[in-house]
Amino acid sequence: MTVTVRSFAKINLGLRIGAAREDGFHELLTVYQTTALHDVIRVSVARGSGIEIRCEDARVPRDESNTCYKIVERAVRALSAKGRVVVEIEKRLPVQGGMGGASSNAVATLIALERALKKSLPPAERLRIASEVGSDLPLFLVGGTVLGVGRGEQVYPLPDFPTMPLVVVTPEIGVSTPRAFAEWDRRQGLKPPSRSDSNAEANDCSAAERRSDRDLGPAVSPQDKPELTVSGGSDRMNELGRGLSAWLSEPYSSAPVVGRGRAENPLLWLVRAGIENDFEQVVFPEYPELCEGKRALVRAGAKYASLSGSGSTLYGLFTSKDAAARAAVRLKKDGWAAQATVTLNRAAYWKRMLAG
Numbered sequence: 001m002t003v004t005v006r007s008f009a010k011i012n013l014g015l016r017i018g019a020a021r022e023d024g025f026h027e028l029l030t031v032y033q034t035t036a037l038h039d040v041i042r043v044s045v046a047r048g049s050g051i052e053i054r055c056e057d058a059r060v061p062r063d064e065s066n067t068c069y070k071i072v073e074r075a076v077r078a079l080s081a082k083g084r085v086v087v088e089i090e091k092r093l094p095v096q097g098g099m100g101g102a103s104s105n106a107v108a109t110l111i112a113l114e115r116a117l118k119k120s121l122p123p124a125e126r127l128r129i130a131s132e133v134g135s136d137l138p139l140f141l142v143g144g145t146v147l148g149v150g151r152g153e154q155v156y157p158l159p160d161f162p163t164m165p166l167v168v169v170t171p172e173i174g175v176s177t178p179r180a181f182a183e184w185d186r187r188q189g190l191k192p193p194s195r196s197d198s199n200a201e202a203n204d205c206s207a208a209e210r211r212s213d214r215d216l217g218p219a220v221s222p223q224d225k226p227e228l229t230v231s232g233g234s235d236r237m238n239e240l241g242r243g244l245s246a247w248l249s250e251p252y253s254s255a256p257v258v259g260r261g262r263a264e265n266p267l268l269w270l271v272r273a274g275i276e277n278d279f280e281q282v283v284f285p286e287y288p289e290l291c292e293g294k295r296a297l298v299r300a301g302a303k304y305a306s307l308s309g310s311g312s313t314l315y316g317l318f319t320s321k322d323a324a325a326r327a328a329v330r331l332k333k334d335g336w337a338a339q340a341t342v343t344l345n346r347a348a349y350w351k352r353m354l355a356g
Helices: 067-079 101-117 123-133 137-141 177-187 235-249 266-271 280-286 288-299 321-333 346-353
Strands: 002-020 026-046 051-055 084-090 145-149 154-157 165-169 304-307 314-317 338-342
Touching: 002 101, 002 137, 002 177, 002 304, 002 346, 026 101, 026 137, 026 165, 026 338, 051 067, 067 084, 067 101, 067 123, 084 101, 101 123, 101 137, 123 137, 137 154, 165 288, 165 321, 177 280, 280 288, 280 304, 288 304, 288 314, 288 321, 321 338
Parallel strands: 051 084
Antiparallel strands: 002 026, 026 084, 026 145, 145 154, 165 314, 165 338, 304 314
């Protein structure tokens, strides 16, 4: 029996990089948001033994370094299962794109494997295995809007944003996350982490571009709000934490309102809390075309544009599906690989994942 599931992408709504930890990773603070863009995963279990990874994309490894291979190996052992597991990955998401494609593939594989075996891991065991395989995996066990702390693997479901249109631009560039972290440490005058796989000249994309949504309402004032802090975090980490706390402490209603306010557009409200992606400071100088891609999204009407993860994917948030569709057409005419999509809340994420 073959089980087919969708493997959805994520974007990062802000990302703060903290100090390197003793284990070689960095403290991170981010908000993950799942989107409707996806790969397709097919898992089958037959007689025999071993794990086989199939994918037509030559950039996807088919050996034990593949995240799907790693999670199957651990899950089969934890479930005391037998058989030959075949995982087929139909790639639609960019490789090394900052959208969590490999991590999402692994979690989708785990869900499909459980269904194929007709066995289920306890939620805590599922989360433990996912965390062992990679920092981004646990978010895909939650879906929707998710707070990520620690090295990104400590995840907490946040109140879901309503569905919002966006345009994703995927340049033909592969950004190495370890290299991006190493360059961040160099610029901060820090000693490089001991592990190679740890998770101003800077970005010359102007503050005006990053705040192009100013006409949608007043800026957030986080004073006198409860603070969210991360152990060992720097002032810069806590700055984003205060913005997130301001957002979490505000009442929210999805009912339409007259005038401006959080209920009008809560996702852009969070953007106004001052969230930015620290990776832009090290990735844009090395890949100027990515900075230009961000500018192109803003020129096309995005109310906010950002790098996702360490890149190279860029995304722009739009106020309507029509605006996003028009922007995608305009960007394609200008030579960018762009597609319009939407964010997925938690319920839609799980419903559409299992729809196959």
